[in-house]
Amino acid sequence: MKIIVLKFGGTSVGTLKKITKVAKIITTYVKKKYRVIVVSSAMSGVTNELLSKTKKISQNFPNDEKDVILSTGEQISCALIAGKLIELGFKSRSWLGWQLPIVTKGNYSSSRIVKIQKSKIINYLKKGGIPIITGFQGINSDYRITTLERGGSDTSAILCAKFFKAEKCIIYTDVEGVYTTDPNLTKSAKKINKISYEEMLEMSSLGAKVMQPTSIQEARLNRIEIDVRSTFSKKPGTTITKKKNILSKNNIRGISFTKNDAKLTLIGVKDRPGVAASIFKPLYENSINVDMVVQNISADSRETDLTFTIKLEDLLKTRKLLENNKLIKFKKLIINKDVSKVSIIGVGMVTTPGVTYRMFRALAKKRINIEVISTSEIKISVLINKKNLKKSVEILHQEFKLNNNL
Amino acid sequence: MKIIVLKFGGTSVGTLKKITKVAKIITTYVKKKYRVIVVSSAMSGVTNELLSKTKKISQNFPNDEKDVILSTGEQISCALIAGKLIELGFKSRSWLGWQLPIVTKGNYSSSRIVKIQKSKIINYLKKGGIPIITGFQGINSDYRITTLERGGSDTSAILCAKFFKAEKCIIYTDVEGVYTTDPNLTKSAKKINKISYEEMLEMSSLGAKVMQPTSIQEARLNRIEIDVRSTFSKKPGTTITKKKNILSKNNIRGISFTKNDAKLTLIGVKDRPGVAASIFKPLYENSINVDMVVQNISADSRETDLTFTIKLEDLLKTRKLLENNKLIKFKKLIINKDVSKVSIIGVGMVTTPGVTYRMFRALAKKRINIEVISTSEIKISVLINKKNLKKSVEILHQEFKLNNNL
Numbered sequence: 001m002k003i004i005v006l007k008f009g010g011t012s013v014g015t016l017k018k019i020t021k022v023a024k025i026i027t028t029y030v031k032k033k034y035r036v037i038v039v040s041s042a043m044s045g046v047t048n049e050l051l052s053k054t055k056k057i058s059q060n061f062p063n064d065e066k067d068v069i070l071s072t073g074e075q076i077s078c079a080l081i082a083g084k085l086i087e088l089g090f091k092s093r094s095w096l097g098w099q100l101p102i103v104t105k106g107n108y109s110s111s112r113i114v115k116i117q118k119s120k121i122i123n124y125l126k127k128g129g130i131p132i133i134t135g136f137q138g139i140n141s142d143y144r145i146t147t148l149e150r151g152g153s154d155t156s157a158i159l160c161a162k163f164f165k166a167e168k169c170i171i172y173t174d175v176e177g178v179y180t181t182d183p184n185l186t187k188s189a190k191k192i193n194k195i196s197y198e199e200m201l202e203m204s205s206l207g208a209k210v211m212q213p214t215s216i217q218e219a220r221l222n223r224i225e226i227d228v229r230s231t232f233s234k235k236p237g238t239t240i241t242k243k244k245n246i247l248s249k250n251n252i253r254g255i256s257f258t259k260n261d262a263k264l265t266l267i268g269v270k271d272r273p274g275v276a277a278s279i280f281k282p283l284y285e286n287s288i289n290v291d292m293v294v295q296n297i298s299a300d301s302r303e304t305d306l307t308f309t310i311k312l313e314d315l316l317k318t319r320k321l322l323e324n325n326k327l328i329k330f331k332k333l334i335i336n337k338d339v340s341k342v343s344i345i346g347v348g349m350v351t352t353p354g355v356t357y358r359m360f361r362a363l364a365k366k367r368i369n370i371e372v373i374s375t376s377e378i379k380i381s382v383l384i385n386k387k388n389l390k391k392s393v394e395i396l397h398q399e400f401k402l403n404n405n406l
Numbered sequence: 407m408k409i410i411v412l413k414f415g416g417t418s419v420g421t422l423k424k425i426t427k428v429a430k431i432i433t434t435y436v437k438k439k440y441r442v443i444v445v446s447s448a449m450s451g452v453t454n455e456l457l458s459k460t461k462k463i464s465q466n467f468p469n470d471e472k473d474v475i476l477s478t479g480e481q482i483s484c485a486l487i488a489g490k491l492i493e494l495g496f497k498s499r500s501w502l503g504w505q506l507p508i509v510t511k512g513n514y515s516s517s518r519i520v521k522i523q524k525s526k527i528i529n530y531l532k533k534g535g536i537p538i539i540t541g542f543q544g545i546n547s548d549y550r551i552t553t554l555e556r557g558g559s560d561t562s563a564i565l566c567a568k569f570f571k572a573e574k575c576i577i578y579t580d581v582e583g584v585y586t587t588d589p590n591l592t593k594s595a596k597k598i599n600k601i602s603y604e605e606m607l608e609m610s611s612l613g614a615k616v617m618q619p620t621s622i623q624e625a626r627l628n629r630i631e632i633d634v635r636s637t638f639s640k641k642p643g644t645t646i647t648k649k650k651n652i653l654s655k656n657n658i659r660g661i662s663f664t665k666n667d668a669k670l671t672l673i674g675v676k677d678r679p680g681v682a683a684s685i686f687k688p689l690y691e692n693s694i695n696v697d698m699v700v701q702n703i704s705a706d707s708r709e710t711d712l713t714f715t716i717k718l719e720d721l722l723k724t725r726k727l728l729e730n731n732k733l734i735k736f737k738k739l740i741i742n743k744d745v746s747k748v749s750i751i752g753v754g755m756v757t758t759p760g761v762t763y764r765m766f767r768a769l770a771k772k773r774i775n776i777e778v779i780s781t782s783e784i785k786i787s788v789l790i791n792k793k794n795l796k797k798s799v800e801i802l803h804q805e806f807k808l809n810n811n812l
Contacts, residue, residue: 016462020463050482056422057486057489057493065485065489068484068485075474079474080471083471086464086468087464087466093470099550
């Protein structure tokens with residue numbers, strides 16, 4: 001069986017008219033003799049609307065019941081797609097997470113899929129049916145509905161491709177593919193034809209919202225080739241694939257950025273072994289993710305300054321945790337919310353000398369000050385003043401010739 | 407275990423504020439040491455909204471997928487109630503039809519419950535939990551979601567009371583109970599304290615919308631006592647119970663009426679054996695319910711007139727079926743949409759002479775013409791001109807002293 005998995009995101013099924021469009025796309029693959037498995041998100045906006053209902057009932061609405069509520073979003077969109085396909089003369093039906101079942105483990109609202117039971121779907125495919133499977137959800141060993149982390153429908157699709165041994169997984173979304181940087185920020189952004197899992201993972205983690213990072217990690221682990229393309233355009237999209245399939249001359253493939261970071265600096269921290277751990281432990285325990293960290297070398301070994309970044313949404317909580325932390329002493333806490341993190345990404349980077357230098361030189365030429373730096377094998381991130389964001393992205397796009405990225 | 411079933415209708419859970427109210431009502435029964443099983447409808451308006459989505463996708467949206475969509479309404483309301491109870495410090499959770507399971511048979515969108523698997527709920531009750539069970543739905547032997555006929559949550563509740571051997575089933579709704587007639591039509595309507603299953607069945611079937619007729623029939627068959635009362639008032643409601651529990655002096659207990667009937671008269675039908683069957687067969691085959699029927703005696707045995715009533719919504723279809731029916735011949739079809747059916751109901755009627763006479767006399771006194779009559783053991787219905795509806799109900803209410811009905 002030549003199986004293909006098609007995944008449709010929330011904006012792709014956002015209106016009844018768009019669902020009709022989606023149904024037609026599905027039939028084109030059926031006509032190409034594929035056995036098609038469809039995975040759908042909820043109609044855009046629905047999940048947030050349902051979430052706001054739970055918040056109005058209680059600010060601490062229990063996660064198990066929240067999952068029961070949120071899962072209805074995909075239940076509806078999948079049944080609507082199936083209904084449309086039936087009207088068009090195809091054999092189709094919705095398959096809810098619990099009906100396969102899609103088995104999950106872990107906490108409610110952030111479960112992970114551990115198994116997708118194949119037999120019912122395989123039988124249904126053999127009979128010529130088009131299964132429309134709910135993304136974002138499953139059931140746990142308590143026989144209760146669970147949901148994955150937000151955006152988890154991508155992961156549902158990738159894992160369907162894995163378990164059903166699909167030739168390919170196509171992610172239909174509202175953009176035409178993955179871009180060298182956000183086209184909403186600068187017109188110089190170019191669509192990338194092929195990108196490696198590793199690069200895509202960094203792009204997603206660092207702010208490009210095309211796909212959820214967990215899903216790319218799953219694709220990488222299982223070597224599943226992904227096409228990302230637009231539901232509303234016939235243009236080819238971006239293929240996410242193995243490194244060795246990529247023949248780009250460019251070492252840098254993309255530039256991503258964030259706008260929702262906050263920088264905190266603790267001035268005059270008593271320097272002793274373990275002080276950084278004492279600072280970060282309560283943050284970790286409260287699920288606050290510390291991103292970039294710099295500790296100044298303390299000249300006299302008694303006091304030091306510590307700078308780190310967190311998500312803006314965690315700022316209030318972090319501030320309280322720092323101020324109530326009895327294990328540490330510091331003179332002053334400086335908070336800066338006007339920061340952006342700009343990252344250049346490319347698997348070729350590690351083997352190419354001078355990338356860091358070129359990045360810093362390009363920014364310096366435009367008198368853009370770098371506040372914090374962090375690097376990995378395939379990316380370099382710098383923290384800058386938010387007002388310089390557009391300028392920085394554009395100068396780096398030019399410096400690394402991303403216009404020629406195709 | 408002292409089990410009680412509480413059922414909340416759509417208007418009772420119509421807003422998030424009302425759900426909070428419902429949660430508090432539930433806790434009052436817990437405090438009275440009841441083991442409480444809750445059955446809930448969808449929030450009012452939700453089912454219709456979902457239905458309109460399916461209609462926009464296709465006028466012939468398949469029933470199996472429609473059920474998947476409609477069932478989300480109760481899924482959400484039940485999880486919201488459970489979430490609120492948890493916030494109030496109680497152990498609670500939503501139980502979806504497929505999780506017990508509630509087993510149904512029959513067609514999608516009009517299935518009937520054949521079994522409710524008890525073990526999980528009994529275990530949960532023993533642990534002190536408050537189960538919130540989705541009304542209106544179940545799963546069939548294909549492991550797919552099914553829904554009952556519209557208003558089926560009443561039946562879900564009654565059957566929960568049956569299978570779990572509940573002491574009582576309380577139907578919480580937006581009216582204070584069952585009235586002698588519709589209080590929206592006339593101020594003289596009085597709340598009835600106790601009514602028999604049989605009377606209630608006629609009341610519901612004949613237009614009183616408090617409960618769905620199927621559910622009353624189930625209660626009658628299983629001898630389950632029902633209280634109907636308001637979610638928004640502390641006043642006692644109406645108890646629906648066995649005939650012998652009712653000690654009313656009144657033989658007539660209520661007056662119901664319809665506003666959505668149409669009267670059709672076929673003039674000059676060739677009279678021969680089987681002609682009525684030839685007329686009604688195609689209507690039956692198209693699920694059109696013929697209500698009252700009168701056939702004039704034909705003096706010369708060759709031609710006759712036939713009058714019958716149907717629901718207004720079936721008029722167009724009926725007309726086509728009659729005009730295309732090659733098995734019958736008639737001279738003319740007269741349609742009258744300005745009719746109402748008024749019925750007086752009471753189990754004592756059959757043993758009380760003169761009820762019919764008193765009804766006709768009261769109407770005649772007000773010069774109200776009776777167009778068609780039909781009777782059963784516990785009700786007499788007359789078809790009148792719609793403009794006389796209010797006057798008719800009021801004069802009959804007075805004639806049968808329903809003001810003293812309590």
